[in-house]
Amino acid sequence: MAARSRFDAARPAAGPPGERMATNRLTGARGIFRRKPIEDATEETDTGLARSLGLWQLTAIGIGGIIGAGIFSLAGAVANESAGPAVVISFLIAGVASAAAAFSYAEFAGLIPRSGSAYTYSYIVLGELVAWLIGWDLLLEYSAIVSVVAISISGYFGYLLGQFGLELPLWMLGAPGTEPAGVPAGSYAVDLFAVLLCLLIAFVLNLGIRSAARFETTLVWVKVALVVLVIAVGVFYIDPANYEPFFPFGFEGAVAGAGIVFFAVFGYDAMSTAAEESTQARKHMPRAIIYSLAVAMVLYVLACLVLTGMVNYTQIDGESAFATAFADVGIPALGTLIAVGAVISILTVMFTFMLGVTRVWFSMSRDGLLPGWFGKLHPVRRVPSRITWIVGAGSAVMAGLLPIHQVAELTNIGILAAFVVVCAAVVVLRYRRPELPRTFRTPGMPVVPLVGIAFSIWLISSLDPTTWWRFAAWFAVGLVLYALYGYRRSRLHPGAR
Numbered sequence: 001m002a003a004r005s006r007f008d009a010a011r012p013a014a015g016p017p018g019e020r021m022a023t024n025r026l027t028g029a030r031g032i033f034r035r036k037p038i039e040d041a042t043e044e045t046d047t048g049l050a051r052s053l054g055l056w057q058l059t060a061i062g063i064g065g066i067i068g069a070g071i072f073s074l075a076g077a078v079a080n081e082s083a084g085p086a087v088v089i090s091f092l093i094a095g096v097a098s099a100a101a102a103f104s105y106a107e108f109a110g111l112i113p114r115s116g117s118a119y120t121y122s123y124i125v126l127g128e129l130v131a132w133l134i135g136w137d138l139l140l141e142y143s144a145i146v147s148v149v150a151i152s153i154s155g156y157f158g159y160l161l162g163q164f165g166l167e168l169p170l171w172m173l174g175a176p177g178t179e180p181a182g183v184p185a186g187s188y189a190v191d192l193f194a195v196l197l198c199l200l201i202a203f204v205l206n207l208g209i210r211s212a213a214r215f216e217t218t219l220v221w222v223k224v225a226l227v228v229l230v231i232a233v234g235v236f237y238i239d240p241a242n243y244e245p246f247f248p249f250g251f252e253g254a255v256a257g258a259g260i261v262f263f264a265v266f267g268y269d270a271m272s273t274a275a276e277e278s279t280q281a282r283k284h285m286p287r288a289i290i291y292s293l294a295v296a297m298v299l300y301v302l303a304c305l306v307l308t309g310m311v312n313y314t315q316i317d318g319e320s321a322f323a324t325a326f327a328d329v330g331i332p333a334l335g336t337l338i339a340v341g342a343v344i345s346i347l348t349v350m351f352t353f354m355l356g357v358t359r360v361w362f363s364m365s366r367d368g369l370l371p372g373w374f375g376k377l378h379p380v381r382r383v384p385s386r387i388t389w390i391v392g393a394g395s396a397v398m399a400g401l402l403p404i405h406q407v408a409e410l411t412n413i414g415i416l417a418a419f420v421v422v423c424a425a426v427v428v429l430r431y432r433r434p435e436l437p438r439t440f441r442t443p444g445m446p447v448v449p450l451v452g453i454a455f456s457i458w459l460i461s462s463l464d465p466t467t468w469w470r471f472a473a474w475f476a477v478g479l480v481l482y483a484l485y486g487y488r489r490s491r492l493h494p495g496a497r
Contacts, residue, residue, distance in 0.1 A: 050277060315328075
């Protein structure tokens with residue numbers, strides 16, 4: 001087994017000052033741009049986390065993060081409002097852009113088998129300050145995604161319970177101020193379903209990565225089976241006339257739709273944070289990233305073709321597209337099955353992104369940028385249980401008390417910023433250290449990563465200014481915390497203790 005590096009959890013929090021200064025000289029950077037030596041991060045050593053995830057478990061986690069309720073609702077909304085039948089082109093454009101970033105993640109995952117994903121990659125290539133900002137960003141973004149999907153699942157739960165004639169008290173059905181038309185203002189107190197789901201996922205993750213991955217894998221394959229069933233049944237009700245005109249909003253409409261559905265084609269980035277829990281990270285992680293995106297894209301494309309073939313785009317229900325479509329062709333029972341599929345889809349998304357945020361936080365604590373207390377592993381299950389419960393509780397508060405649109409605004413800009421950093425870093429490292437043993441190499445270097453950067457910047461530029469201000473405020477808080485704590489407590493700082 002390879003020797004353990006000083007970044008492994010089993011070693012003391014910091015080595016002698018001379019050793020750390022030598023490390024800084026080796027990386028060629030000092031101060032806020034000091035970098036982790038990549039030689040210490042390329043071996044699959046024992047870092048304390050339990051290595052038990054195989055290729056297909058990793059792939060399932062990736063699929064779980066990519067395919068959410070969007071396949072049942074987002075596709076219909078974009079077809080109805082932006083792209084028409086060309087929504088399939090929207091998904092293909094978004095898929096190509098997402099693949100540009102996925103290839104960059106895959107190259108890093110095959111080279112650096114460490115948890116933390118974009119945070120760890122940027123720490124090694126671009127320096128500590130960039131790593132801090134991306135890590136701090138992902139703590140908010142991933143937590144917000146967990147909350148957003150928890151809120152959206154609550155509505156599906158209400159639908160399913162309504163099928164059985166169950167009526168629940170109004171106070172537990174939503175966040176304050178989110179009452180729909182017909183419900184008296186002040187009736188809602190908390191979205192109890194969303195709160196409980198956040199805590200449930202935290203509980204599952206605390207069971208240990210082997211048990212948690214078994215739970216996720218089972219739900220993912222059930223979800224995939226349901227989507228395949230919907231496609232297989234729907235294909236018999238396609239009317240080719242519904243595909244005319246294919247571009248009712250012009251090709252520009254399909255491009256605009258790609259900007260919307262882009263947020264349904266990532267999730268592999270959160271899966272890559274689990275590298276230290278993979279049995280063969282350098283071999284399996286790149287494959288899992290590519291496989292998960294490929295499976296998701298095939299299902300998205302087929303589902304879009306079936307939906308727009310069954311129903312004219314002008315008549316697609318933007319909120320319950322498939323359920324309405326099957327009701328129109330005389331199979332309303334599939335609507336309930338679709339609601340079940342949507343619930344399962346959302347649960348798997350919550351799992352993937354809560355796993356992601358806890359592993360980024362763990363990595364930052366291990367590196368000294370956040371207090372080491374957070375990163376303490378459970379002695380038996382070998383998971384960061386303290387962090388997991390904190391994230392579960394924080395997500396539950398956001399999900400239970402905030403309107404979904406306020407939480408959703410926090411999820412977009414940060415993920416895109418991480419994509420920009422990873423795509424840029426893979427180019428820098430390829431030319432700085434071409435001799436490193438990569439198990440996967442991004443094709444079309446540097447064009448493919450540059451496509452990922454360009455598409456991400458384009459989407460960032462289209463976001464609401466309010467999102468920019470909130471993002472800037474979060475970064476400002478992070479910079480203050482880094483200046484007061486992280487900079488001097490970093491394990492690369494010469495005076496750290």
